[in-house]
Amino acid sequence: MTDPGFLVLASLADGEKHGYAMMEDIQKFAGVRLGPGTLYGAITRLEERGLIRPGPYRDRRQPYQLSALGKRRLEEQLAGMDALVRTAMRRLKHA
Amino acid sequence: MSRWIVWAARLYPAPWRQRYGAEFAALLEDSHPGWRDFFDILRGALLMRLKFPTAGKIVAGFALAFLVIAVVVAVRTPDRYMSTAVLQFQGGAGSDALDRLNDAQQEILSRNSLSRLIQQMDLYQAERQKLPLEDIVRQMRNQAIAVRLVGQATDANVPPAFSISFEYTDRYKAREVTGQLAQLFAGQTAVRGSRTVIVLDDPALPQSPVAPRRSRIVIMGLGLGLTLGLIALGVRRWPLVAICGAAAGAVAFTATLFLPARYVSTAVPAAQNRDTAAHLVESLTDRAYLRSLVEKLNLYPRERTKEPINDVVENMLTHAIRIQALNGRQAVTISFMAEGSGSTAQAAVRELVAHAIEANVTTAIAGASPGGILKVLDPASRPEGAVSCVCQPDLAHFDTQIWPPCGTNNPSVPGLCCFRWRRPERSPAPPLLRRVWAKRRPGPPKTGDQKAGSGIRPSGLNSCLKPSDSVALIIPRDTSKAVGAGPFSSRYTTSANRCSNVVTGPRSGTTMYSWLRPIRNASANASSRLSLWKICSASSQ
Numbered sequence: 001m002t003d004p005g006f007l008v009l010a011s012l013a014d015g016e017k018h019g020y021a022m023m024e025d026i027q028k029f030a031g032v033r034l035g036p037g038t039l040y041g042a043i044t045r046l047e048e049r050g051l052i053r054p055g056p057y058r059d060r061r062q063p064y065q066l067s068a069l070g071k072r073r074l075e076e077q078l079a080g081m082d083a084l085v086r087t088a089m090r091r092l093k094h095a
Numbered sequence: 096m097s098r099w100i101v102w103a104a105r106l107y108p109a110p111w112r113q114r115y116g117a118e119f120a121a122l123l124e125d126s127h128p129g130w131r132d133f134f135d136i137l138r139g140a141l142l143m144r145l146k147f148p149t150a151g152k153i154v155a156g157f158a159l160a161f162l163v164i165a166v167v168v169a170v171r172t173p174d175r176y177m178s179t180a181v182l183q184f185q186g187g188a189g190s191d192a193l194d195r196l197n198d199a200q201q202e203i204l205s206r207n208s209l210s211r212l213i214q215q216m217d218l219y220q221a222e223r224q225k226l227p228l229e230d231i232v233r234q235m236r237n238q239a240i241a242v243r244l245v246g247q248a249t250d251a252n253v254p255p256a257f258s259i260s261f262e263y264t265d266r267y268k269a270r271e272v273t274g275q276l277a278q279l280f281a282g283q284t285a286v287r288g289s290r291t292v293i294v295l296d297d298p299a300l301p302q303s304p305v306a307p308r309r310s311r312i313v314i315m316g317l318g319l320g321l322t323l324g325l326i327a328l329g330v331r332r333w334p335l336v337a338i339c340g341a342a343a344g345a346v347a348f349t350a351t352l353f354l355p356a357r358y359v360s361t362a363v364p365a366a367q368n369r370d371t372a373a374h375l376v377e378s379l380t381d382r383a384y385l386r387s388l389v390e391k392l393n394l395y396p397r398e399r400t401k402e403p404i405n406d407v408v409e410n411m412l413t414h415a416i417r418i419q420a421l422n423g424r425q426a427v428t429i430s431f432m433a434e435g436s437g438s439t440a441q442a443a444v445r446e447l448v449a450h451a452i453e454a455n456v457t458t459a460i461a462g463a464s465p466g467g468i469l470k471v472l473d474p475a476s477r478p479e480g481a482v483s484c485v486c487q488p489d490l491a492h493f494d495t496q497i498w499p500p501c502g503t504n505n506p507s508v509p510g511l512c513c514f515r516w517r518r519p520e521r522s523p524a525p526p527l528l529r530r531v532w533a534k535r536r537p538g539p540p541k542t543g544d545q546k547a548g549s550g551i552r553p554s555g556l557n558s559c560l561k562p563s564d565s566v567a568l569i570i571p572r573d574t575s576k577a578v579g580a581g582p583f584s585s586r587y588t589t590s591a592n593r594c595s596n597v598v599t600g601p602r603s604g605t606t607m608y609s610w611l612r613p614i615r616n617a618s619a620n621a622s623s624r625l626s627l628w629k630i631c632s633a634s635s636q
Contacts, residue, residue, distance in 0.1 A: 019118060019119070020126055035128075035131060035139075036119065036123055036136055037135040038139060041139045041143070043115075060117055060118065061121050061122075062117075
């Protein structure tokens with residue numbers, strides 16, 4: 001849940017964002033503040049794997065968006081997590 | 096703060112900064128980073144440095160890795176202690192002292208002597224689980240034992256002194272073995288001459304280790320790491336060259352798999368004087384004998400169909416046989432290299448040694464040679480990988496000090512051949528494996544004598560003895576009682592240093608094996624060593 005790569009993908013799920021916007025968004029929806037080094041480490045890794053792609057520069061800021069592969073990978077991860085959450089919740093109810 | 100942040104951001108590798116530098120700077124401007132972010136940036140820069148390797152990092156990485164390995168090796172290598180004893184010849188200086196020391200050294204540091212010492216003192220336990228005893232003996236002789244002259248060895252007025260050192264991981268055993276070696280040297284040199292050797296300094300218990308030199312191991316590890324790092328750099332810089340090299344190496348390795356394995360067996364006979372040694376070498380390079388050897392052992396069958404036998408013999412003499420003087424003295428190493436079979440190499444060396452003995456005896460009786468004694472310091476070694484036999488007779492050593500020569504009283508009997516039966520020195524195979532081997536290799540059909548249970552292998556005896564040969568048997572005192580009225584005719588009795596009775600045989604009509612069986616059994620019962628001495632066939636005529 002706190003994997004920086006997953007958080008970046010989750011942040012870009014609703015549209016393209018640049019670095020600072022991602023940092024703010026992740027802190028807002030996940031309660032985790034990614035440092036600049038951690039954030040750009042994740043961005044570098046995700047771009048290398050083709051999961052995100054850069055958009056056109058806007059005032060020295062580089063926005064990123066999910067690629068098709070990144071979107072599919074995010075869906076797979078969320079589905080897995082959803083099954084995990086459902087199972088855990090069901091067991092909690094029966095406990 | 097911002098100055099530190101800018102400095103930390105510069106630590107990112109240049110390729111990364113070219114791609115992400117501008118937007119990263121914009122992010123830092125927007126996010127107003129603090130100390131936590133400073134360390135986060137430092138960590139990110141370090142990870143990126145590892146992600147984008149440079150030449151320096153590759154070399155440094157290899158060096159660091161091997162440095163760590165070297166430190167671990169240096170720490171885990173056990174301490175080795177050296178114990179030293181000092182001995183000195185008594186009764187004034189003499190030119191023969193060094194000769195006697197050298198002779199004693201060859202005798203005591205021979206394979207048989209050291210094997211006995213290893214087993215007696217239970218040395219090299221861990222190594223004996225992994226390596227053949229012969230390798231351990233070689234390692235002990237070359238690395239652990241040192242015999243050095245002390246003081247002015249060339250001064251004719253000063254009796255020479257020498258030191259014996261032994262290095263081992265257990266300091267108590269190091270002292271004990273050094274003491275044993277000192278006693279052996281003292282005894283051996285005393286036996287061979289009129290003057291005695293005394294122990295000047297008894298071996299002391301070593302207090303501090305002499306090895307390993309840990310700093311040297313660490314430096315070597317660092318050097319190796321740097322070298323491999325540079326090689327890795329070269330591979331990265333010129334990958335095509337590296338791929339071609341690796342492919343060539345793979346081809347060469349594959350080619351070596353199709354080459355027949357080569358085995359080398361070595362024996363070390365020593366002559367009493369240089370003339371005898373020269374005669375030994377001459378007899379072994381006799382082309383007529385080598386031709387008969389090739390035919391007898393069926394060597395080089397493929398080459399013999401293509402080339403004349405003389406060419407095969409010349410090639411064998413050039414490439415397969417090596418006769419080399421040891422330390423420039425009378426000891427000679429005889430090596431034979433055979434392809435495909437280690438037992439062939441061993442058999443060839445046995446034949447060569449037996450021929451040298453016979454030639455020495457024959458020419459001495461004919462008065463054509465000086466008649467020096469031949470002594471086998473190391474019998475034909477068993478090449479690594481060769482099949483070991485259950486009970487293998489071994490050509491051991493010669494000694495003529497106690498033997499009346501072939502029915503005459505000539506004290507210069509040139510050579511006698513001594514056989515010794517010993518169990519194989521390698522640890523036995525597991526029972527299951529032994530059963531499998533027994534099923535897969537039934538062995539040659541047994542003769543009547545062998546079925547009777549002697550356990551003596553005719554193949555080994557035949558390497559030097561024939562049933563028609565006249566032989567002499569030296570029986571230790573306790574064994575002679577046990578043998579009693581055996582099928583021998585006792586002709587000689589001598590009070591030699593090691594033996595009490597000398598008998599000859601076999602009688603006509605008895606085979607060699609039936610003649611030897613009860614003696615061997617008696618020897619085994621008396622738990623003593625049995626020595627069989629051979630006189631050349633000509634002497635019995």
